[in-house]
Amino acid sequence: MVSTSPVATSPLPWAAGGVDLSSPNRNLAPLSTDIDAEGRLRVGECVLSELAQRFGTPLYVIDERSLRQACSAYREALERHYPGPSLAVYASKANSSLAITAVVASEGLGLDAVSAGELLTALEGGMPPERIVLHGNNKSSEELALAVQNGVTVVVDNWHDITLLQELAQGRTEPVALMLRFTPGIECHTHEYIRTGHLDSKFGFDPDQLEQVLTHLAGCRWARVQGLHAHIGSQIFEVEPHRDLAAVLADALVLARRLGHDPSDLNVGGGLGIRYVASDDPPSIDGWVQVVAEAMVAACRERNLELPRLLCEPGRSLVAPAGVTLYTVGSRKQIPDLNTYVAVDGGMSDNPRPITYQSEYTACLADRPGAEATETVTLVGKHCESGDVLLKQLPLPATEPGDVLVVLATGAYNASMASNYNRIPKPAAVLVADGCAELVQRRERPDELLRYDVLPERLRSVG
Template structure:
């Protein structure tokens, strides 16, 4: 089993967070996203404790809501004293509807619209993470017109290749995100921001990528960013007081993945931060981090009902499920790896090699190829593990397929957090 939240009961059924997944599928239907609230809260608490230990409480972990965004997860993050990282007006609206304190929200995005910036100013978000000069100038003008003010961080490209999938590397120079250090663009942006009338530059932000297993890229990013803060102080006299080091910590999708415990990431990075601040004669900045996948990824799984089982001699066996790329597009996008278990036969050996096929009218609609599961038949329940991040949030209505429900499990007891879409929901905006 990938983690301690997965067990098998006396009936041979897969348990997740203490709940029988076969019973969940029967009660709520499939496809079904299941989230383990206890695990989510446990990881949030670990990040909070790490900030307390490593930075004497002078910091805040921000949940990267793009990984999984609904009102219930925003409520849980508020309960746990977390901040939020939002990347759109829709994510911000969701947070506000859930009653999340706007001062603990940082608003990201490389092309925020004027309407989104107005809305965020009206809400009173804690920080805008400014990506480019167009945004800086627009935000400054909007804040002035609205008789308001905005605190900003500048997103910096630290020039680090984090050895992850090319689509999820974001810290190197050739990236659509942020200001480059190598070209002088970043320093020029700092100087413009310091001269702006209606925004205050409080710090810097970086993010080097996602699903990273090595500690060294994070250590290097911290050093690069603090060196830049030193250079800003030397050149402008301004000492920035906040530093957001982003997220990207890897999770365990398969048994081959071996992520470093997240508190070890935190401890090692903090040593670099303290060392650089001492060497450069800088005050320790307030530290933000942005865990998303590491909080919800392994805290979720998706349940499907198996339909057709089609064997092609000497080629492969297709096991079709009642979902696919509409609820999990990550395989077709990134060839992402997953492990799967036949939930009602979890005690049996996984010695049946199959390709898990989705229901969409696309040959690429697959969830996994040549993967071991238990011998299965139509009507069995298939659990695909570690789907809590970037599955629900990337789901679509392609082929006019309704999106699944989301059920949270706490101490073995389930509750619906997002209702299953109906056919009526699909046409509600049609004229």
């Protein structure tokens, strides 16, 4: 248990400007964030600086309330806006762990895995196999076999998938449930690395191949085309591309049924963006779902189609706002009239998004979140890399070594993309709720980084 001091009534410093702290995908901080009577930042009624002292830093902190409310927001919005059956499927690449899987499964969502590791995590975390889909543009025979053996729906991405599945399905009496992915040819404004819907993409069949693929699968007794899938990208603030996507998927459904298939599912993927900085203005979960649902209903009615089951695959918008990362401030380098570098005990190994995507974040001091900024610094990591910069032009009060710094909205793609660059161990992660902090991923130890090294005997005596 950590401190549960009385909550002060002062507003959060980043609430200025109309940030809606009641909305799990519009706020900058987790839903249960507040400031205690001593002016310290809390999440889930846990004082963050106390978590840093107890568990060490860097430390990933996940607010269970935020995660559950985001799951509920998707589930309830689909029920409210879509008159047919529906299922929100968590894109677990955003943050895959047994604990997060268990929370998402208990909220009635499905899960999207893209590897044997993510699939095993889903199964061990309690996600029912019938609510799991396996993605991937280069699945191995082992990954496909694991999915088939457990009754998981396979998202077919290319002819290679079909060839491998045909070999695996020999002797089976039950057909393999498939979802056919294709590129819809829809552009959207996002980072080029995370645009997946345009034609020049490694993911999915070209739309001109659809008829050929569907015709081939119609003759395969081992295959059952359960659905069609298309995805347009990630961290998207626009809604118009999703209207276009509904029409593209509905046309593909017409084609599939004409060729003898009876798909029950249309999967629009995910991609809803979140607020990382105050200037970001994404749609709400409810608003995004409403656009998608109404577009799908209209597209199906125009084509006299019975409403399919509508699937979507949120990832970032479920877990990113629920997470913060804690660091301990260390060294400082001040270059007069040029720059001030403040270093923390993590960096690009626990958050590679800034160096990869030039991503921006919001940050503050854990025990002085409302203190007036007296300087503008460049927040850097400890790695031997000049590009190891977490935040540029960060306004902060004067810092001292040992201060705990909080970076907001780090629940997605931080833990899942973490590395051991410079042989730095990966951080621990805790789940917080109602004043209780539970370890859900333990911190790696430096000696554990050697566990897969093999030293040839002939080298043991060298030196």
